[in-house]
Amino acid sequence: MKDFGYSRAGTVAEAVQLFGAHRNSKILGGGTNLVDLMRESIEHPDLLIDVTRLGSEGIKELPDGGVSIDAAVKNSAVAAHPLIRERYPVLSQAILFGASGQIRNMATTGGNLMQRTRCYYFYDETSRCNKRTPGAGCDAIGGFNRIHAILGTSEQCIATHPSDMCVALVALDVEVHVVGPGGERTILFDDFHCLPGDSPHVETTLKPDELITSISLPGLPFAKHSKYRIVRDRASYAFALVSVAAALEVEDGVIRNVRLALGGVAHKPWRAFHAEEVLSGSEASEERFRLAAEAELASAQGYRDNSFKIELAKRTMVGVLSELAETAVAQ
Amino acid sequence: MPAPSEVSLRINGELHVLRLEPRVSLLDALRERLQLTGTKKGCNQGACGACTVLADGERILSCLALAVQYEGAEITTIEGLADPLQDAFVEHDGFQCGYCTPGQICSAVGMMREFRDGSPSAVTGDGEMSFSEEEIKERMSGNLCRCGAYVGICAAIQEVFAR
Numbered sequence: 001m002k003d004f005g006y007s008r009a010g011t012v013a014e015a016v017q018l019f020g021a022h023r024n025s026k027i028l029g030g031g032t033n034l035v036d037l038m039r040e041s042i043e044h045p046d047l048l049i050d051v052t053r054l055g056s057e058g059i060k061e062l063p064d065g066g067v068s069i070d071a072a073v074k075n076s077a078v079a080a081h082p083l084i085r086e087r088y089p090v091l092s093q094a095i096l097f098g099a100s101g102q103i104r105n106m107a108t109t110g111g112n113l114m115q116r117t118r119c120y121y122f123y124d125e126t127s128r129c130n131k132r133t134p135g136a137g138c139d140a141i142g143g144f145n146r147i148h149a150i151l152g153t154s155e156q157c158i159a160t161h162p163s164d165m166c167v168a169l170v171a172l173d174v175e176v177h178v179v180g181p182g183g184e185r186t187i188l189f190d191d192f193h194c195l196p197g198d199s200p201h202v203e204t205t206l207k208p209d210e211l212i213t214s215i216s217l218p219g220l221p222f223a224k225h226s227k228y229r230i231v232r233d234r235a236s237y238a239f240a241l242v243s244v245a246a247a248l249e250v251e252d253g254v255i256r257n258v259r260l261a262l263g264g265v266a267h268k269p270w271r272a273f274h275a276e277e278v279l280s281g282s283e284a285s286e287e288r289f290r291l292a293a294e295a296e297l298a299s300a301q302g303y304r305d306n307s308f309k310i311e312l313a314k315r316t317m318v319g320v321l322s323e324l325a326e327t328a329v330a331q
Numbered sequence: 332m333p334a335p336s337e338v339s340l341r342i343n344g345e346l347h348v349l350r351l352e353p354r355v356s357l358l359d360a361l362r363e364r365l366q367l368t369g370t371k372k373g374c375n376q377g378a379c380g381a382c383t384v385l386a387d388g389e390r391i392l393s394c395l396a397l398a399v400q401y402e403g404a405e406i407t408t409i410e411g412l413a414d415p416l417q418d419a420f421v422e423h424d425g426f427q428c429g430y431c432t433p434g435q436i437c438s439a440v441g442m443m444r445e446f447r448d449g450s451p452s453a454v455t456g457d458g459e460m461s462f463s464e465e466e467i468k469e470r471m472s473g474n475l476c477r478c479g480a481y482v483g484i485c486a487a488i489q490e491v492f493a494r
Contacts, residue, residue, distance in 0.1 A: 031396065031397060035396075035397060036377055039375070052400070079450075093453065096453040097453045100474075101445065101470055102383055102390045105390060106392065235472075237473055
């Protein structure tokens with residue numbers, strides 16, 4: 001690994017100052033993705049700024065019934081927190097389906113958002129990859145692409161965002177709070193990650209000198225009735241082929257509120273707005289769930305090895321919604 | 332380039348002051364600088380769990396941990412453990428080649444603490460948590476064993492937890 005410097009920031013202000021002053025620096029959370037990418041010579045910062053000891057690593061209840069989570073809070077702490085388990089079970093489940101116990105104990109909330117969208121060609125130095133070298137080409141398109149994206153792809157990149165946690169966060173309309181030399185601002189979660197387009201090496205809308213300070217989950221009473229399901233090649237410790245995060249409120253057989261997102265299908269956590277539109281105010285029936293899934297996947301494009309994901313995504317959506325609808329009636 | 336700096340690490344109850352470059356992983360610091368070779372280097376990319384150690388009682392992967400980031404933490408390696416799990420692994424044939432064993436045992440110690448603290452796993456339902464085989468398998472999925480000694484590993488963990 002190329003040598004680099006290390007600075008431990010004691011406050012947010014100090015982190016902002018260091019980050020602004022050093023052009024080729026990176027923010028260090030748990031390091032579970034960044035250290036690996038540095039070892040692979042994909043990332044090569046001159047300075048790491050450790051933001052895990054800023055003295056603000058808490059989970060707090062907000063006045064609107066929502067919850068705020070500081071950027072340095074560990075994934076395991078979020079998943080186990082009573083407020084999260086009670087109000088947003090979909091988030092607790094999504095985190096617990098991701099990675100392993102050891103990695104969840106290291107990985108931070110901010111770091112989970114900042115992990116790279118990646119595929120095995122991205123890691124392989126002998127392959128062409130537009131993320132590693134913009135303009136080089138993409139060997140995943142036309143290569144072995146079983147795990148790759150089916151929605152929002154471009155001719156430059158078909159990698160998928162690997163996070164489970166972020167699929168729940170995009171479904172829940174989370175806000176990402178960031179700070180830079182120009183001050184603080186808030187980014188809606190769905191606007192935080194980018195589709196590949198012509199610049200797949202750009203993965204977030206964060207400016208180069210901005211860092212995440214916290215995320216906030218809005219008060220969504222119906223989110224207590226929510227669920228995450230992942231379909232993958234192993235029962236545990238594997239990335240999603242397809243995953244679904246959903247929250248559902250049904251009253252007298254009619255859908256009052258629904259939030260739906262997909263993982264494993266796109267360059268970013270995929271909010272299923274088209275499906276939500278079909279479902280909102282409609283009857284909670286399996287036929288309707290299927291229509292919603294069809295609407296969401298209408299623009300899907302399969303590649304050589306991953307066309308199966310299109311039907312898999314539809315069935316997983318219908319499965320999760322049906323399960324939520326059944327338990328809503330039972331309550 | 333950045334020069335090595337002094338890094339104070341508390342390992343198995345002892346304070347060590349080392350001169351380390353920031354790029355040195357906790358795993359390499361343990362093995363190459365302190366000759367604590369019980370912690371194993373398997374994949375060196377966070378996939379196999381062989382390098383698992385405890386930091387302030389929590390299981391982590393020492394290959395993805397930069398040593399400098401763990402200043403002030405209490406690190407426990409297999410050399411610092413005297414746990415009934417070690418005997419139970421022998422009794423239940425919880426290994427063949429033994430390469431993954433230190434990581435398995437450190438991981439299991441951390442995992443049992445997580446369970447006792449009430450932390451859920453992906454297979455935990457809404458009801459009362461029970462220390463089932465399903466829970467053990469899910470919670471230990473970050474530790475691979477190429478010899479396939481999983482049956483013995485599960486039995487050893489289950490027996491020790493029940494004591």
